[in-house]
Amino acid sequence: MRDQHPPAADAPAAPTLTPERPSRPGPPAAVPTLLPPPRSAPVPAPHRPVPAAPASRARALAPWLRLLPGLALVACATRLPSFRLPLWNPDEGFLATQARLLAEGGALYRDVVDRKPPLMPWLYEGAFTLWGDTSLTPVRVAAVLAQLATALLVASLARRRWGSAAGRTAGLLHLLLSVGLNPEDTQAAAFAVFLLPATVAALWCADRRHWATAGAALAAAFLVKQTGAVALLPVLLLWWRAGGGGRDLARLALGGALPVLATALATDPAGFLFWTVTGSGSYASFSGSVPHVLARALVNAALLAAASAALLVPLARAGRAPADLRLWLGGSALAVVTGLHFFGHYYLQLVPPLALLAARALHRRPAVARAAALRATAGLAALFVLWGLLAPRPDTDHAVRLAHAVRARTAPGERVLVWSMHPETYWLAGRPPASRYLTAGLLTNHSGGRSGARTGEPYAVPGTWHVFRAETAADPPHLLVDDSRGGDWAPRHLPTLRTLLAERYRPAGTVDGARLYVLRDR
Known part of the structure; x- marks a missing residue:
């Protein structure tokens, strides 16, 4: 038939179906780079710090969640005698009387005075306002929390330097050694106990180069008790090792000066200066019975050495300690000597650096020797707690x-x-x-x-x-x-x-x- 023609030999073959997209009019092939990316492609976002995933946060918190209950239990056990008596020493009586006068409208450094900064009277006043002024139980609970906070900070410092096991040891040692003196010095909810978390916090912040916060912690330590300012010595050493920058020093100075200045303005600036600094010369100077004061110094040093007896040999064999810890221990010893009175609660400032040094020393010893030293220290601490529970006052x-x-x-x-x-x-x-x-x-x-x-x-x-x-x-x-x-x-x-x-x-x-x-x- 005439309408059926065979395809020409040179005619193109019929196209085959493929999964490719059909061609469509558009710009040349080199131009598609200018087109917006497909909807499925991710759009670049500006750079921001990526927050830690919940899983990583949980992993970071896990060691502390395991450590906290144990340290809290030890803190409660070692502070148990503090709830036994209405008062443990005259410092508690002084603070309670001050706080009652302040709660009734009195003014610090005018209606009632002391040679101490105002943070502790204010703490007592706050407790009396919230829970009444006939019992010291609230401030004694606060003292337990202060020792627990100190132990956690000590543990964090040790963990950062020597690992998790050393951190646990340091926190435990702080609580055990903190009762290694006469119970009237260790169990009272007074200046020395509340001084410790602020001084350790200053070192903790300086170790992480948080200079303004370190200054604020130093200010808090000074506003509890003047000898808290000795923590400035190791903080300055850490600042120098971090590069000694002028800006960092300015942050440290401002962080310390502003809280002290604000506190002075909140009271009576002239009275604050006189009663906390310039008016204490006669108290800080030495006079009196040399044998009596020397005997007190030796007895309190012997008590703390007895509480640390299982740690003395490892400390002696541990070699040269880090300079900042040695300076911290030396500054704390200077605080003990200040005024040449050698009251037992002065020695509590030695405990945090001593616990850190002992933790370092123990973790250079075999595991068996380390466990034996910890058991012995816990047994000695139990004897001091028993002393507090049974001794007459x-x-x-x-x-x-x-x-x-x-x-x-x-x-x-x-x-x-x-x-x-x-x-x-x-x-x-x-x-x-x-x-x-x-x-x-x-x-x-x-x-x-x-x-x-x-x-x-x-x-x-x-x-x-x-x-x-x-x-x-x-x-x-x-x-x-x-x-x-x-x-x-x-x-x-x-x-x-x-x-x-x-x-x-x-x-x-x-x-x-x-x-x-x-x-x-x-």
């Missing part, structure tokens, strides 16, 4: 009996003067003090171990007797308690107090050797 018993006598002879709100080194009588009796000076030490320069030539009115804090005369003349105390019990700071050695008693008061009995006097015109 005659000073506390005397203060309680005296407070009952004061309460029986006065009405609520009537002012009382307790001529004593134990201001806890005011707090226990629930009676306001008749003077801003809560102890006889501020008016006589008397303190533990100081006696004789440099005790009396001429050696008082400058200006205090003038203020004391004005206070007692304007509103004489309803009851005056002479609790000097024959000491060289007794009223018979002090003309002003002797005259006041002779002119205005008559005897009203004795309690445990303390003499009570009431106003003649009552």
Whole structure:
């Protein structure tokens, strides 16, 4: 048939079907690079730090979640004796009396004074405001938390340097060694215990080059107690090793100076400067019984050495320690020596660097020797805890009996003067003090171990007797308690107090050797 033609020989073959896309009009092949990427292609995002995945965060927290319960249990066990007594030492009594006056509207460094910065009185005041002012249980719970925080920071410092096992050891050692002194020094919820977390935090921040935060931690340590400032020495060494940059030093200085300046402005700047720095020269200078002070220094050093007995040989064999830890231990020893009083709670500043050095030393020993040293240290700590649970406290018993006598002879709100080194009588009796000076030490320069030539009115804090005369003349105390019990700071050695008693008061009995006097015109 004519309409059927065979294909021409040179005609192109029929196209075969392929999965390729059909051709479509468009620009030349080199241009598609200018087209937007397909919808399935990722669009580049600006560079930002990628947050850690939840799994990695959990892995980072896991060692601390395992460590925390154990350290918390040890902290509670070692601080258990602190809940046994209403008071452990005069520092607690001083702080409790201060806090009650502040809670009633008093002003620090004007209505009540002390040679210490204000952070601890404010802590007590806050606890009294929230939970009442008749018990120290809240601040003792806070003391447990302070020791736990210190142990965790010590553990973190050791872990960063020597590994997880050394971190666990260091945290445990801090808690065990922190009870290795007389219980009245270790169990009191006072300055030394709350000083420790701030000083360790300063080293922790400096070790990570957080200079402003390190300065703030140093400020907090100073505002608890002046000797906390010695932590500046190892912090400066770490700053120097990090390069010694001027900006970093400025951050450190500002971080430390601003909180102290703000605190001074929140109180009375002149009073803050006088009572925390310039007015403590007589207290810091040495005078008194050399044998008594030397015996106290040796006894407290021996107690801490006994608590550390299982660690002394590993420490001696550990070789040269890191310079910052040696400087930290040396600065803490300087804090112990300051004032040449050698009270037991001064030695607590030695514990964190000692725990770090001991952890380093133990982890250079075989595992069997390390475990034996830890068991021995735990056993020694248990003996100190048992001491705290069973030892009698005659000073506390005397203060309680005296407070009952004061309460029986006065009405609520009537002012009382307790001529004593134990201001806890005011707090226990629930009676306001008749003077801003809560102890006889501020008016006589008397303190533990100081006696004789440099005790009396001429050696008082400058200006205090003038203020004391004005206070007692304007509103004489309803009851005056002479609790000097024959000491060289007794009223018979002090003309002003002797005259006041002779002119205005008559005897009203004795309690445990303390003499009570009431106003003649009552």
